[in-house]
Amino acid sequence: MKQRIKIFFLFITLLNTQHIISQNNIIDEIVWVVGDEAILKSEVEEYRKEMLMQNQRIEGDPYCFIPEQLAVNKLFLDQAKLDSIKIEEGEVNRIAELYINEYIANIGSAEKVEEYFQKDMSSLREDTRRMVREGQLIQGVQQKRFGEITLTPSEIRKYYNKLPQDSVPFIPTTVEVQIITANPIIPLSEIDAVKARLRDFTEQISSGKASFSTLALLYSEDPASAVRGGELGFSDRTSFVPEFANVAFALNDPNKVSNIVETEYGFHIIQLIERRGDRANFRHILLKPKVPKEELDKALAQLDSVKTAIEEKKFTFEEAATFLSADKDTRNNKGIMVNSNRQSSYYGTPRFQLNELNQDIANVIGNMKVGEISEPFIMLDKNGKQVAAMVKLTNRIEGHKANLNNDYQIIKTMAENARRQEMIDQWLREKIKNTYVRIDPAWKNCDFKYPGWIK
The missing domain is CATH 3.10.50.40 (Chitinase A; domain 3)
Structure with a gap:
């Protein structure tokens, strides 16, 4: 009863207008409601940009495929609450920073990323953490309910024999x-020359003649971070080799530059940018002695x-x-x-x-x-x-x-995935059947993957 009252008030306050209003201007639009969760047009647009950024396939019309995918996600997230699925926030933060770093590497700079997503970096980080957190909750539900798939060799053979020839992977x-x-x-003279260059960089930074980020951009031999001025993104100690982590996490002053650090990659100097609990963001410059x-x-x-x-x-x-x-x-x-x-x-x-x-x-x-x-x-x-x-x-x-003699493990994985997807599809059909769904009339003209959305 409480759930129905909550949905009723949600509809009264939002769906009758279909828009979120600010100073008489439409700034967003509710396009779907699943249970008591609204899907905004802005969510659809943002999800589309993220999928394009990550080269994920969009099947058919994005304004049909994406809202349905978001609705499916909300069903799983609701089940995550019921199943009391727990996730590690540290892992969420680590993966989110990998995404942010990938965005910057693909687009070219933090400023261009902000322009692409039309939000500042702080908001983007928070949204990315939310996206990763929700993804891990969904994985948690799927693992708990559909993770253990056991097929007999005869079932795997039967699956393979039923595969259409054009579906057998090459x-x-x-x-x-x-x-x-x-x-x-590597001669000691070459190592000494590299260390001398890094000491010169440290002197330039300390004296204000050059910034750490500029020198990293120009000279660092770590191409992935050099394009970002040496910035590595927020990470915990386990993300780095011990020699690097021990020196980096001992830094407290963002205006200071570390001593020279030797790792298996070469020689580094490091600068702290910001610390957040047990995670921190650093810049570094890497130089490798020439052989x-x-x-x-x-x-x-x-x-x-x-x-x-x-x-x-x-x-x-x-x-x-x-x-x-x-x-x-x-x-x-x-x-x-x-x-x-x-x-x-x-x-x-x-x-x-x-x-x-x-x-x-x-x-x-x-x-x-x-x-x-x-x-x-x-x-x-x-x-x-x-x-x-x-x-x-x-x-x-x-x-x-693919054949059973040479590629049994691949075919076994395919058969297990097919069985798992059958179980997920059946579960989703039941969830859709028993969940209140309302779709804006302008967004209904779609060939949805799952039946039952339109009541």
Whole structure:
């Protein structure tokens, strides 16, 4: 009864006018009401911009697809309250800052982002946190109610056999690779030169001759943050390597510049921008010592000797990877590379699509035969440092339509996702049936995904 009274007053005060009025000017419009939650036209516009920014697919008319998606979200959020779903605010803040940083990187500056979204950065941050928070609540409901899907092998085979041929995914060529690396020696003179440059930057900043952000834009070798004047966005300690975090989170004065910090990426100076509880926003300038050509040549020669010894059967590639390789990620795994891309179907396995490999490795692997060992070559590692490397191609599965023999895990995931979506769709139909929904007449002429919205 209380729910009906609440909805009644909501309609009396808002829906009869259909508009939110300020000084006789229409500043917004209610286009849907789901339960006792209104969907504003401004929400639809903002959601559309966010989807475009993130390259998300909009199916059909955005002014049909987006309001329905927002309505579905509100049903899940209502269920999150009933299910007492809890989320970590620290994780919400971390993900929100990643979005903000991505917006700035894509558009070019904070000012252009404000212009695009037509709101100041503070409001955008709060709206982004809300978006992330709601997304995590929705995920929480889906995980609680539809997370555990168990299918038998016969059910997976049945799903695969019923797939139309044009729905069977094409699996690009995948490879399995072993690697051995050698780190070239960086002369102390080069390290001293980098430190001298950073000390000069610190002096310019402290004396007021130049701003930290300008120097970062001009000279920092971290391209992702350099375009933002070195700004890293709000993060907690776990977002950084320990050496960086220990110095950065010891800073208290935004007018001070840290001492020089060495990490696996190179050498940094850091400036505090703002602190919020256990999270903070910093600027940094990164410089990487350059490796002289003669040192790169020495590292290549070292690996060439290793290759010769393997060919002469003095030891195996696996033994060389274990005892001689400088690559700490693979040397305890006999040199086998493991896919660390969480978005990949092969995450956690030795299989890679070529575009998931380090580009330098992919270029070398492209024309190799299974079992072949490459000539030593120079590559940029994950930290952007030059190292010498040689690789062995241990397996190649050419591109093909997915089949149960080679791609069982992918098909299993597809079958589980299909079953999960069936369960979600059925749940939503029941929720829609039992929820008050009103849609502005001008927004009704749509082919909605779910039936029952229009009462």
